[in-house]
Amino acid sequence: MATHLKSSNTAINISDDVKRKHIGIVVAEWNKDITGSLLEGASAALKAAGIETISIKWVPGAFELPLGAQYLIELANADAVIAIGCLIKGETPHFHYISEAVTGSLSRLNLQYIKPVVYGVLTVDTHEQAKERAGGSLGNKGEEAALVALQMLQLREEIKAESGRKKVGF
Ligand code: RBF
Numbered sequence: 500m501a502t503h504l505k506s507s508n509t510a511i512n513i514s515d516d517v518k519r520k521h522i523g524i525v526v527a528e529w530n531k532d533i534t535g536s537l538l539e540g541a542s543a544a545l546k547a548a549g550i551e552t553i554s555i556k557w558v559p560g561a562f563e564l565p566l567g568a569q570y571l572i573e574l575a576n577a578d579a580v581i582a583i584g585c586l587i588k589g590e591t592p593h594f595h596y597i598s599e600a601v602t603g604s605l606s607r608l609n610l611q612y613i614k615p616v617v618y619g620v621l622t623v624d625t626h627e628q629a630k631e632r633a634g635g636s637l638g639n640k641g642e643e644a645a646l647v648a649l650q651m652l653q654l655r656e657e658i659k660a661e662s663g664r665k666k667v668g669f
Contacts, residue, residue: 502549513548517652520578521552522645523571527584529560530626536633537583537619537641544645561586561620562597565604572612579615579648580608583641585633588624598622615651619644 558567561584571577
């Protein structure tokens with residue numbers, strides 16, 4: 500039976516096909532107090548949606564997230580990956596280099612594999628701002644990233660089903 504979830508922007512109906520998908524979460528150890536909370540938010544949302552197979556893998560830092568995501572897709576055949584990290588500008592002299600590299604590489608993986616690789620990386624000025632977004636006053640961005648992964652998997656199923664129906668008609 501489909502499960503109904505409400506993200507901040509949209510309502511999502513999770514079909515049984517999507518529940519059977521394998522979802523990977525790759526999470527950075529840097530700023531682990533923050534990334535751990537984001538991970539909790541993401542896994543709780545996936546479990547609430549009824550996702551049966553979740554693989555969680557840790558990498559050293561945000562810079563390693565794209566390769567971790569690629570391993571999960573190539574070697575573990577994940578259908579979608581949620582990449583979780585936290586870059587704090589004030590504490591990271593290489594902030595711009597790392598965040599640009601991570602953003603660009605994660606973005607490319609989506610199109611390279613035609614699979615959702617969701618950006619769950621906080622890029623903030625202070626540790627306080629990170630806490631607000633990791634289960635604090637501004638919600639949990641890990642949970643939001645999980646809902647985005649589910650929404651994209653659901654979209655794929657819908658488009659596949661629609662294009663299948665059209666082919667039968669012609
Ligand atoms: N990784 C993070 O996930 N968040 C950070 O805030 C962060 N800051 C870093 C600051 C410096 C100066 C360096 C050298 C690395 C930092 N890293 C950070 C680790 C980085 O993502 C990566 O794991 C290492 O550079 C090894 O490739």
